[in-house]
Amino acid sequence: MIRFQKKNLLYKIYTWLPILFLFISVFNEFDLNYLNIDYFSFNFPFILIFYFALKAYQRFDYFLVFLAGLFNDTVVGLPLGISSLSYILICIFATYLRNITISPNLIKDWFYFLFIISLINSINFSVLFLFFSYELDITLFIVNNFFTFLFYIVFSIFFKRYLKSLDD
Amino acid sequence: MAEGRDDFIIAIRSAFLNKSTKQKFSLLTLVFFSIFIIVLSNFNFKAISLTKSVIKEIVYRSSFIVSIPENFIKSSYLNINEYTNFYKEFKITKEELDQLKSENISTKIIKSENEELKSLIDGYTVTSNKILAKVIVDHESPFLRSIIINKGSKERIKIGTNIYDRSYLVGRVIEVNYTSSRVLLLTDLNSNIPVSITPGNVQAIVIGNGDKRGEIKYIKNDLINKIDDKGIAYTSGTGSIFKSGIPVGTIDLKDENEKILINFFSDFSQLKYVFAEINDFVPTTLKIEENDAAKISPNTEQIKLDLISDELQILEESNTKFLEENKELNTLTNELNRQIEALKAENNFQKKVIQKHNLDQEELEFLRLNLIYSSRCQSKKLFSTGFKVGTPEYKECIMRKGKISD
Numbered sequence: 304m305i306r307f308q309k310k311n312l313l314y315k316i317y318t319w320l321p322i323l324f325l326f327i328s329v330f331n332e333f334d335l336n337y338l339n340i341d342y343f344s345f346n347f348p349f350i351l352i353f354y355f356a357l358k359a360y361q362r363f364d365y366f367l368v369f370l371a372g373l374f375n376d377t378v379v380g381l382p383l384g385i386s387s388l389s390y391i392l393i394c395i396f397a398t399y400l401r402n403i404t405i406s407p408n409l410i411k412d413w414f415y416f417l418f419i420i421s422l423i424n425s426i427n428f429s430v431l432f433l434f435f436s437y438e439l440d441i442t443l444f445i446v447n448n449f450f451t452f453l454f455y456i457v458f459s460i461f462f463k464r465y466l467k468s469l470d471d
Numbered sequence: 472m473a474e475g476r477d478d479f480i481i482a483i484r485s486a487f488l489n490k491s492t493k494q495k496f497s498l499l500t501l502v503f504f505s506i507f508i509i510v511l512s513n514f515n516f517k518a519i520s521l522t523k524s525v526i527k528e529i530v531y532r533s534s535f536i537v538s539i540p541e542n543f544i545k546s547s548y549l550n551i552n553e554y555t556n557f558y559k560e561f562k563i564t565k566e567e568l569d570q571l572k573s574e575n576i577s578t579k580i581i582k583s584e585n586e587e588l589k590s591l592i593d594g595y596t597v598t599s600n601k602i603l604a605k606v607i608v609d610h611e612s613p614f615l616r617s618i619i620i621n622k623g624s625k626e627r628i629k630i631g632t633n634i635y636d637r638s639y640l641v642g643r644v645i646e647v648n649y650t651s652s653r654v655l656l657l658t659d660l661n662s663n664i665p666v667s668i669t670p671g672n673v674q675a676i677v678i679g680n681g682d683k684r685g686e687i688k689y690i691k692n693d694l695i696n697k698i699d700d701k702g703i704a705y706t707s708g709t710g711s712i713f714k715s716g717i718p719v720g721t722i723d724l725k726d727e728n729e730k731i732l733i734n735f736f737s738d739f740s741q742l743k744y745v746f747a748e749i750n751d752f753v754p755t756t757l758k759i760e761e762n763d764a765a766k767i768s769p770n771t772e773q774i775k776l777d778l779i780s781d782e783l784q785i786l787e788e789s790n791t792k793f794l795e796e797n798k799e800l801n802t803l804t805n806e807l808n809r810q811i812e813a814l815k816a817e818n819n820f821q822k823k824v825i826q827k828h829n830l831d832q833e834e835l836e837f838l839r840l841n842l843i844y845s846s847r848c849q850s851k852k853l854f855s856t857g858f859k860v861g862t863p864e865y866k867e868c869i870m871r872k873g874k875i876s877d
Contacts, residue, residue, distance in 0.1 A: 330530075330537035331610065365494055369501045373508070377530040379612040380646075380653055383523065384508035391501045398498065402482040430509075438660040439614055440681045447614075 318469060321355045321462075322367050329375040329386075342443060345450035346420070348375065352390050353416050353455070354462045356397035362469075365394055382435055389423045409459065417452045424448050524648045531619050531651050535607040549741070572785060579778050601635065601746040602626055607651065609742060616659040616679060617642075620745060623650045627749050633713055635746040636737040640664070640706060640717045644747070652747075656739050657685060657719070665709035666719055671697035674707055677719065677733055683740075685720065685733040695731070700724040704733055714748070840869045847873030 316323075328347045348371065355363045372387030379386075396419045400412070424444050431437040496504075511519055553560075608619035622628050624647050632644040634654045642662065646653040655662055658679040666677050668687075673694045677685040687698075702722040708715025720735040848868035850857040858865040868874070 327537055330534040331541060365498060365501055366496050369496075369504065372505070373526070374530050374533075377527050378534050378608060378610060380615050380617045382509060383512040383526075384505045388502065388505035388509065391498055391505055395498050395502070398485070399482050402485050403478070437615075440660060443614055443681060 318362055320465065321351060321359070321363060322371075325351055325368065325371050326374070329371045330378060342446045343450060344443070344447045345454050346447060347454075347458075348386075348390065349393060349420055349423075349451050350416075350455050350458045351462075352393045353397050353419065354459055356394040357401055357412065358462070359466055359469075360398065360401070365391065368394060381431070385427060385430065389427060392423055392426075393419060409456070413452075413455055413459075416455050417448075420448055420451055527646075527648050528651060531608055531648075534610070534619075538608065538610070569789070583774055583778075600749045602749060604634075604652075604745050604747050606742050606745060609740075614681070615661075616656040616681065616739070617645070618654050618656065618739075618742060618745075620652050620654055620747065621650065622747055623648045623652050625649055626747075628652050628747055631712065633717070633748045635717070635748065636742055637746075638718065639736040640713065640719050641737055641739065641742065641745055643712065654745070657735055658683060658739055664713060664719060665707045666704040667707040668698055668702050668704050668722065670699060670702060673697050674709070675704075677704065680732070683735075684723070685735060687722075687731040687733060690731075698722055698724070698731060837866060837869060840872060844869050844873035 325348055328351070352363075352368055356365075356368075368390045369387045372385075372390040373383060375381075375386040376383050396415075400415055404411075424447070428439060428441065428444055431439060512523065602622060604620040604622040606618050607621050620634070628644055628647055630644055630647055632652075634641045634643060640657065642654045642656040642659075644652045645655045656679065657664060657677070658681065660679055660681045662679040662685075664677045664685070666675055666687075667673070668675060671694070673690065675687045675690040678688050680686050687704075700722060704719045704722060706713040706715055706717040706719060718736055720733040723732045723734050845860075848857050848865055850859055858868055
């Protein structure tokens with residue numbers, strides 16, 4: 304097990320890892336697209352933001368999440384502000400869930416996550432299609448939504464271990 | 472009931488408005504910020520466009536730096552693959568190059584004639600200058616297909632500039648910054664390319680399918696049968712979005728859903744460098760007067776002559792090459808004929824051996840049967856029913872196992 308001296312630089316970097324990963328993923332479009340599996344893609348930032356806004360909001364700066372959204376729009380070529388709005392909405396829903404939950408349950412969180420990403424992807428699709436006249440394939444959105452939902456459980460295991468190592 | 476509603480309101484208010492010690496802004500403020508940016512980015516104010524352009528420049532460069540490790544792994548994998556197929560590809564490429572060299576000459580002739588005629592019709596000449604651009608960001612979004620190149624308005628790139636991979640069409644510029652531009656690839660769902668399909672000269676529109684191929688749409692039903700599998704699609708130039716005559720891809724009619732698809736010539740996932748075509752309209756001073764025509768014609772004739780002499784040289788070179796190959800083939804044929812003769816002789820010898828072996832077998836069989844049936848076939852003094860030993864009749868009798876024929 305890795306142990307850090309608190310206030311150490313390495314420890315600080317370690318506490319900033321989620322934000323670092325978020326920025327790397329938006330700059331690098333980490334969604335395993337290069338595997339060339341038809342229709343396969345998932346939204347890693349959605350998983351990361353939801354998990355950390357829910358479980359470790361003290362270490363998660365929403366303004367940086369907002370900036371990450373702007374960067375994502377620039378890299379992908381979407382109208383500026385669309386991803387920021389999506390990311391902040393995820394933060395809001397996660398905060399709401401945290402406020403109303405007394406005993407957290409991973410499966411409940413998982414299905415709540417499905418509801419949120421479906422809602423946000425629907426908003427994104429509608430805004431892009433209706434206001435910006437983008438031609439989009441709805442199948443890609445649905446498949447992306449499904450895989451993001453599936454991968455949440457996998458990543459939540461890693462994130463849980465990470466948070467545990469921080470607390471230790 | 473009222474308590475439940477209060478809890479809900481408290482949770483909502485807490486989610487939107489409360490900010491913990493570490494947060495600089497409440498979530499509601501950030502939501503408003505996002506909406507404000509979305510609305511603002513739709514206005515074409517100079518200050519906004521400038522800010523957007525600066526942000527994009529910074530983000531593209533940062534994205535390029537962040538992607539270095541991933542790109543390194545990807546390119547290493549591709550390099551290893553290339554090295555394994557290197558020799559085979561080299562041979563094929565060599566043959567293709569020889570063929571293309573000769574085709575290039577005729578293309579040059581046609582091109583010079585075409586330019587000459589165009590300048591007469593339009594009154595201006597389009598001088599195109601292709602500049603090399605590096606692909607700095609090529610992350611495939613699940614929904615949009617675009618790349619970022621390292622050339623922008625500084626190098627006179629404009630919205631709509633055609634982008635090529637070698638001589639194949641890749642896409643067009645949709646967003647220009649000072650030193651970078653975004654190129655919408657042909658595979659994007661928002662990409663529409665007017666094409667002509669040969670053979671048949673069928674006009675159609677190709678739309679990206681969001682994956683790796685394009686789909687032919689907006690075509691008259693009675694013209695669908697005119698399209699052949701593996702037919703070639705090239706830009707028709709309709710609408711002046713793309714220049715005419717640029718190769719786009721080949722037709723694929725083998726789709727399960729009976730869609731007419733196009734396999735693009737270029738592999739958009741492997742783009743490292745592309746060419747951006749900068750067009751300049753130079754007014755032509757050419758007037759259709761006899762004197763001027765007389766001045767111009769010797770020059771064009773000279774160009775044509777040079778091209779034809781080049782073609783002749785290439786033909787001579789290939790002729791010498793064919794003669795040498797012919798000689799080599801003759802020697803090979805002689806050698807093979809000699810081998811055939813030797814094999815024939817060997818074959819005859821083997822046939823004789825087999826024949827002799829068969830005769831020996833027959834003799835052996837006769838001797839074996841003779842021991843058993845000789846008493847039945849030999850002639851006896853009292854009753855002359857048999858045959859004299861050594862005669863063919865005696866041998867036949869022995870081979871029939873002692874049965875004397877009528």
